[in-house]
Amino acid sequence: MREPLLKSISPRSLLGDRAVWPGDEQYDMQRRVWNGVHDRRPAVIARCVNADEVSGVLRWARSEGLAVSVRGGGHNVAGSAVADDAVMVDLTLMNSVDVDPVAMVVMAGGGALLRDLDAATTTHGLACPAGVVSHTGLGGLALGGGYGWLARKWGLTCDHLVTAEVVLTDGSIVEASLADHEDLFWALRGGGGNFGVVTRFTLRLRNVAPVVHQTGVYALATTEEALLAYAAFAEQQQLDLHTVGAVKTAGHHEWIPERLRGKPALFLTAGWFGPEPDGPDAIAPLFRSVPPDGRLDQVLSYAALQALGDHSEPAGNRYFTKSCYLGDVTSAAAAALVDAGHAITSPLSSIDFEFLRGAIADVLDVESAFPNRDAPYIVTASAQWTNVGEDATHARWSRQTVDSLALWQHGGAYVNYVQDTRHQSTMDLYGDSRYRRLAATKSLYDPENVLPHNQNIPPVVTRP
Ligand SMILES: Cc1cc2nc3c(=O)[nH]c(=O)nc-3n(C[C@H](O)[C@H](O)[C@H](O)COP(=O)(O)OP(=O)(O)OC[C@H]3O[C@@H](n4cnc5c(N)ncnc54)[C@H](O)[C@@H]3O)c2cc1C
Incomplete structure (x- = not known):
């Protein structure tokens, strides 16, 4: 453990021009996050380049009584990287990635994006299982779990964490692993950004090869039938196969x-x-029992696969996401998804779903803070639009879509897809006993809740 500096230094002295204040030319650009609905004004944006600077900024924030938000990739739908009047620790410049191909591990800065990670690892024929859009931040994704193409085969991103360099809110710098700060290591794997600022992730790597990739498109008229066939297939599919579905507006591609x-x-x-x-x-x-109306077959490099979804969810558009786990896809559940497809309010919106389990469910439930490992399906109603005046309409569609699936829900939700904090409490996400263990860990590592801007787990209040 490295002890904090004794003196509290203002970000202006510590970071110079890399501390961005209201009124500075850079301020409006640097406070923007991916989801354009969030227009928040932090007290200062601290663009740190190493753990010592993060430590200094945290100590200063505490001495000033200011809350801190942390920006990894800035992709969280709830916009938790930025908050009014808080100090924003911006890790964007800490995006370096070093691969050790012999040990099959990667060391990635706390502000690395998935594309930084993939670019460094895939040149060695290696990858760390992570999300499916390459401009997503590794930080938030890994701390909340990390679903993606390789999750059924090898597990979540958080399951690949070997060590994390963490700056705690008192400014001290620790390494968390199975051997050191085991409680913190447990909490970092699924508990989100509640416990400290992770300035370096060391992650295990896997071999990757070219990927056989096939997509079928169906008219909504045959969707109910196709969904039931999908469910029957997906629940039996081999671990080497990952299948995903989406109800969305079809594009103008030749194969459609x-x-x-x-x-x-x-x-x-x-x-x-x-x-x-x-x-x-x-x-x-x-595709056998219900043949699609059009099909695209291709073989892609893993890096190309990871960038396939990059253009469909651009930064700056407006988003509202609600998500749930499903226990079962019955014909009534499939019919509800078709109805939600008919009711879609924006051509940019989509309902995404996938069958999970496999290696995700193989990890013992007690091993990490990540909950709901046994959930069969995840469904996400992701509303996207551009006109400011339409926020309520599209958010309503997203909420109604998930609400219409209430009968088949498995319980809980994925912490990284929660925007509607009024309706999805953090305790519901984790369940009682896991939540209590997380709150106890929060009390040890961030007792004053200096880091409240996340799916927050307040520290346990101990009464005298
Ligand atoms: C287009 C898109 C595609 C996505 N695809 C997937 C997917 O395939 N699989 C999946 O699992 N998720 C996916 N997500 C969800 C994603 O996991 C979350 O949005 C996640 O929060 C993104 O992390 P970030 O670092 O970009 O976010 P940020 O908004 O920067 O941060 C999110 C939260 O994590 C905290 N945080 C971030 N970095 C650190 C750090 N280094 N140390 C401490 N706290 C930190 C922040 O304080 C904040 O509370 C996707 C999101 C988007 C927008």
Whole structure:
């Protein structure tokens, strides 16, 4: 453990021009986050380049009685990286990534994006399982869990954490691992940004090869039937296969029949991560019983796969996300998804779902703070639009979509997809006993809740 500096130094002296204040030319640009609905004004933006600077900023914030928000990639739908009147510790410049291909680990700065991670690892034929859009931040994603293409085969991003360098809110710098600060290490794997600022993640790597990737598109008229076939297939699929679905407006691509373009449709996509020649046979049953109206088959590098979704969710548009886990896809649940597709209020919105389990569920529930490992499906109603006056309309569609699935919900929700904090409390996300353990850990590492801007777990208040 490294002890904090004794003196509290203002970010102006510590960071010079990298401390951005209201009124500075850079201020409006640097306070922006991915979700354009959030327009918040921090007290100062501290653009740190190393753990010592983060330590200095945390100590100053505490001495001034200011709360701190942390910006990794700035992608959280709830915009938790930025808060009015708080000190924003901006880790954007801490994005360096070093790979040790022999030990099969990667060391990534707390502000690295998934594209920084993938660019460094895939040149070695390696990858750390992570999310599916390359401009997402590793920091928030890994601390909340981290679903992605490789999750069924190898587990979540947080399951690949070996050590984390963490700056605690008293300014001290610790390494958390199974051997050191085990309680903190447990909490960092699923408990979000509650416990300190992670300035370096060391993550385990896996071998990756070209990916067999196939997508089928269906008219909404056959979607209910196709969804039931998907569920029957997905629950039996091999671990090397990951399948995802989306109900969204079909684009104007050659492989999509003209009559479907511009209308809501179902897309089922399979990615095969086993030996390439075996991919087509493994995927074939997905499309056999209900053949799609159009199909795109391709073989992609893992890096290309990771960048496929990059253009559909640009920074600055307006977003509202509500998500839940599903226990089952019955025909009534499938019909509810079709109805939500008909009711979609924006051509940019989508309902995304996927079958989970596999290696995610193989990790013992007590091993990490990440909850709901046994959840079969995750469904997310992701509303996206551009006109400021339409916020309520699209948020309502997202909420109603998830509410319409209430009968089949598995309970809980994925912490990284929670925007509607009024309706999804943090305790509901984690469940009682896990929440209590997280709150006890918070009391040890951030007893004054200096880091409240996350899916917050307030420290336990001990009465004399
Ligand atoms: C387009 C898009 C695609 C996505 N795809 C996936 C996906 O495939 N799989 C998936 O699991 N999730 C996905 N997500 C959700 C994603 O995991 C969350 O949005 C996550 O919060 C993003 O992390 P970030 O660092 O970019 O966010 P930020 O907004 O910067 O931070 C989010 C939270 O984490 C904290 N935080 C961030 N970095 C650190 C750090 N280094 N130390 C301490 N606290 C930190 C922040 O304080 C904040 O509370 C996606 C999100 C978007 C917008």
